[in-house]
Amino acid sequence: MRHMARMRRGAMTAALLAATMTCSLLAGCTRDGAIDDGRGRTQGPSQDQDSTPSSGSVLAVKIDNVRAARPQTGLEAADVVYAEQVEGGLSRLMAVYATRFPKVIGPVRSARESDLELLRQFDEPTLAFSGAQHKLLPLINKAPLHAQPPETASGAYYRGTDKPPPHNLYLRPQRLVGSAPGSAALTTGFRFGPAPAGGSPETSRTVRFPAARFTFTWSDSRQRWLVDMDGTPTVTTEGKKVAPATVVVQYVKVRASQFHDFLGNNTPYTETVGSGKAKVLRDGRAFDVNWARPSATDGTEFTTTDGAPMNFPRGQVWVVFAKA
Numbered sequence: 642m643r644h645m646a647r648m649r650r651g652a653m654t655a656a657l658l659a660a661t662m663t664c665s666l667l668a669g670c671t672r673d674g675a676i677d678d679g680r681g682r683t684q685g686p687s688q689d690q691d692s693t694p695s696s697g698s699v700l701a702v703k704i705d706n707v708r709a710a711r712p713q714t715g716l717e718a719a720d721v722v723y724a725e726q727v728e729g730g731l732s733r734l735m736a737v738y739a740t741r742f743p744k745v746i747g748p749v750r751s752a753r754e755s756d757l758e759l760l761r762q763f764d765e766p767t768l769a770f771s772g773a774q775h776k777l778l779p780l781i782n783k784a785p786l787h788a789q790p791p792e793t794a795s796g797a798y799y800r801g802t803d804k805p806p807p808h809n810l811y812l813r814p815q816r817l818v819g820s821a822p823g824s825a826a827l828t829t830g831f832r833f834g835p836a837p838a839g840g841s842p843e844t845s846r847t848v849r850f851p852a853a854r855f856t857f858t859w860s861d862s863r864q865r866w867l868v869d870m871d872g873t874p875t876v877t878t879e880g881k882k883v884a885p886a887t888v889v890v891q892y893v894k895v896r897a898s899q900f901h902d903f904l905g906n907n908t909p910y911t912e913t914v915g916s917g918k919a920k921v922l923r924d925g926r927a928f929d930v931n932w933a934r935p936s937a938t939d940g941t942e943f944t945t946t947d948g949a950p951m952n953f954p955r956g957q958v959w960v961v962f963a964k965a
Contacts, residue, residue, distance in 0.1 A: 761784075
């Protein structure tokens with residue numbers, strides 16, 4: 642079965658490579674090299690529900706996060722949202738879904754090399770994305786994941802009319818992978834339970850990238866962190882405020898990769914294997930913690946300064962990768 646899956650991924654990559662080479666000769670390529678048609682190991686549920694057996698693996702979706710792409714769709718339903726730095730100091734999101742699928746997710750944009758390392762913690766996840774730098778495509782093919790761009794799953798994607806291309810590509814997740822696999826597929830290493838002792842009162846925390854910023858403000862009434870991005874409240878197209886229960890500011894090494902966009906800007910590589918410091922925001926408090934991910938196939942463990950496991954409350958988790 643793995644051999645057949647790899648053969649299918651090989652055929653997919655050949656098609657993607659041909660499409661990307663064509664894109665380089667035509668107008669309509671996006672700023673980051675995405676293909677565009679010009680038309681526009683500790684487990685626990687992150688949602689407020691009991692743990693359910695896994696019937697598959699997670700769905701990870703690369704989501705556009707420049708101003709022109711907002712408001713996004715389906716972001717509030719993700720179990721985990723990762724925020725990483727991309728070219729020009731901007732940000733991009735990777736939303737991970739396991740416990741429930743919204744009807745629509747997007748806008749969908751291109752993949753990065755860092756995504757491959759980050760996704761190794763899951764068992765052959767499905768990655769939904771739109772294009773990639775053409776030299777990265779062979780690495781995507783070799784990765785233990787199911788790559789599903791529009792070129793191989795056109796029936797699951799559509800172009801919306803609410804935004805100009807390339808910020809209007811949307812995914813219908815059930816057409817791509819069927820039903821959600823369940824919380825047991827979330828092999829992130831996160832632990833869920835009561836808050837440890839300690840921490841400091843925290844009402845707001847801002848994380849800055851060179852050309853982007855995230856602000857998380859505690860809401861007593863909702864018992865959640867309200868998200869602002871680049872100074873604007875994060876609200877989905879359905880009018881829902883994005884409000885995670887936990888925010889992790891994880892300090893990591895962000896280095897230059899071997900890849901560039903078509904303007905020559907280097908693509909940052911975010912190293913998520915290793916160890917370091919982090920801030921965990923929960924229940925209106927900030928906790929100084931250590932993080933450790935020994936290998937790419939491991940989840941990330943968070944411990945307090947005295948070595949005790951750091952528990953998260955039930956609900957959505959945002960992880961913002963900040964430069965150490």
